[in-house]
Every structure is written in C-alpha cells, then in structure tokens.
Amino acid sequence: MSKFISKMVVGLGFLAATFAATPASAQSSAMITTGITSQPVGHYEFCKRYPGTCQPNASVGVVSLTRAMWTKLVEVNNAVNSAIFPRTDEEMYGVPEVWSYPTVQGDCEDYVLLKQYMLQREGLPASALLITVLRQSNGEGHAVLTVRTDQGDYVLDNLDDRVLAWGDTDYEYLKRQSERDAGKWLAIADDRNILVGSVR
Structure with a gap:
C-alpha cells in the first residue's frame, strides 16, 4: 500500500497545481447531524x-x-481519482457491496477509503475525515x-476533481461516520437507510 501511494502521488501530484489555486470563495458550513443511525x-x-480503522x-x-491544506486536499483528490479506474462491486467481486482499499480499480467508497x-x-x-453516504x-x-x-x-468526490463545499453540491446527504467514533454513524437531516451505489 505504501509503495503504491508514494508512486501515485509522485506521478500525479503535478495535477494539483491545475486545481489548487485557493479554497472556494464562499465559506462552507458544517453539516448538521441528528443522532446515531445504521452503519452501512x-x-x-x-x-x-x-x-483498527x-x-x-x-x-x-x-x-x-x-x-x-487546500492544495493537499486537491492533490490527494486528483491523485486518487486519476489513478483508480471506476468499476462496480458486481463487476469486480460479483456481489453488490464490498468496501476495500483499491490499487487499480474500485467503487465510490473505495476511492473514499484510499x-x-x-x-x-x-x-x-x-x-x-469522515466517510459520507448520500443520494x-x-x-x-x-x-x-x-x-x-x-x-x-x-467533500472529496471521485465524480468531481474539484474540492467543493458540501452545500455547493446537488447531493442529498444521508449519513456519515461519527467524528467521535469511526465505527459509528450519524444521520444527516434524516436517517433513511439506502444502499451505497456504484460509481459511473
């Protein structure tokens, strides 16, 4: 894993300069969470x-x-988005949902984990740094x-090389990891339980 990451960042780090001028001009806001919800x-x-994670x-x-820090976020987002080829879990494993660290290909949550x-x-x-599920x-x-x-x-998103304030996206945010306990999840706005989908 370490050798892969080092090679990827060195090889693709130059992409950050294209996108990393400054943070978004408008300050973002913090998501509002409403309590413990189900873990994907x-x-x-x-x-x-x-x-341990x-x-x-x-x-x-x-x-x-x-x-x-902004440059670092953009660099990592671009490096992973460029290095990993999008594939669904069905295509890779023959099952609907597997979360794993990707090396060559992966689903949306695999990009997030890396x-x-x-x-x-x-x-x-x-x-x-919180994994977040949305629609x-x-x-x-x-x-x-x-x-x-x-x-x-x-948010860092495999469908967008820009780092955006969460409120500037057209997603409906559902839940995310707790900032206090990485094994627990908190609802965002509501606690509807959906299956994490696949990248395009």
Missing part, C-alpha cells in the same frame, strides 16, 4: 477486516483550511469523503 453493511464488513477517536478536531488513508498519513486527524440527483446512492475544517465541511 459494507463498512461493517470492512471494520471486521480492519478493526473503526475505533473511537482519541480527540475530536477540525483541520485549519490554509492554502497549503483518500481517507492518505490524508491520515499526511497528519490530518481521523475525526476530520445523487438521479436517485443513485454514492459515497464521498467529508473533510471537517475551520471554514466548514468540504
């Missing part, structure tokens, strides 16, 4: 394989959205990585 089955199975966080905080892993290795706190405007389920910052919540 794919994440539950992932936690059984990687229990699904523990309570020692501390809870946000990241300071400096110019350098971005989360890479940013944690860069020193960002786990409490600020697209076409009704399909999807997953993105929410980054909690001192200027609001932003």
Whole structure:
C-alpha cells in the first residue's frame, strides 16, 4: 500500500497545481447531524477486516483550511481519482457491496477509503475525515469523503476533481461516520437507510 501511494502521488501530484489555486470563495458550513443511525453493511464488513480503522477517536478536531491544506486536499483528490479506474462491486467481486482499499480499480467508497488513508498519513486527524453516504440527483446512492475544517465541511468526490463545499453540491446527504467514533454513524437531516451505489 505504501509503495503504491508514494508512486501515485509522485506521478500525479503535478495535477494539483491545475486545481489548487485557493479554497472556494464562499465559506462552507458544517453539516448538521441528528443522532446515531445504521452503519452501512459494507463498512461493517470492512471494520471486521480492519478493526483498527473503526475505533473511537482519541480527540475530536477540525483541520485549519490554509492554502497549503487546500492544495493537499486537491492533490490527494486528483491523485486518487486519476489513478483508480471506476468499476462496480458486481463487476469486480460479483456481489453488490464490498468496501476495500483499491490499487487499480474500485467503487465510490473505495476511492473514499484510499483518500481517507492518505490524508491520515499526511497528519490530518481521523475525526476530520469522515466517510459520507448520500443520494445523487438521479436517485443513485454514492459515497464521498467529508473533510471537517475551520471554514466548514468540504467533500472529496471521485465524480468531481474539484474540492467543493458540501452545500455547493446537488447531493442529498444521508449519513456519515461519527467524528467521535469511526465505527459509528450519524444521520444527516434524516436517517433513511439506502444502499451505497456504484460509481459511473
């Protein structure tokens, strides 16, 4: 995993310069969560394989959205989006839902897991990097990585190389990991339980 990440970032890091000028001009806001909700089955199975990634966080905080931090977010988003080929879980495994770290191909949540892993290795706190489940405007389920910052919540999305304030997307956000415990999930606005869909 480490060799793959190093090679990917070195080879694709130059892409960040194209997109990383400054954060969005309008400050984002923080998502409002409404309490504990169900954990996606794919994440539950992932936690059984990687229990260390699904523990309570020692501390809870946000990241300071400096110019350098913004560049880092854009760089990681672009590097993973460029390196991983989108494939559905049905195509890869013959089953509807498998969450895993991708190396060549992956589903939407696989992109999220790799971005989360890479940013944690860069020193960002786990409490600020939250897997988030949502519904697209076409009704399909999807997953993105929410980054909690001192200027609001932003999302890293395999369907968009831009890092956007969550409120600037046309998604309906459903639930995300708890910032206090990576193995628990919180509802966003409502607690409707949907299956995470596949990338296009």
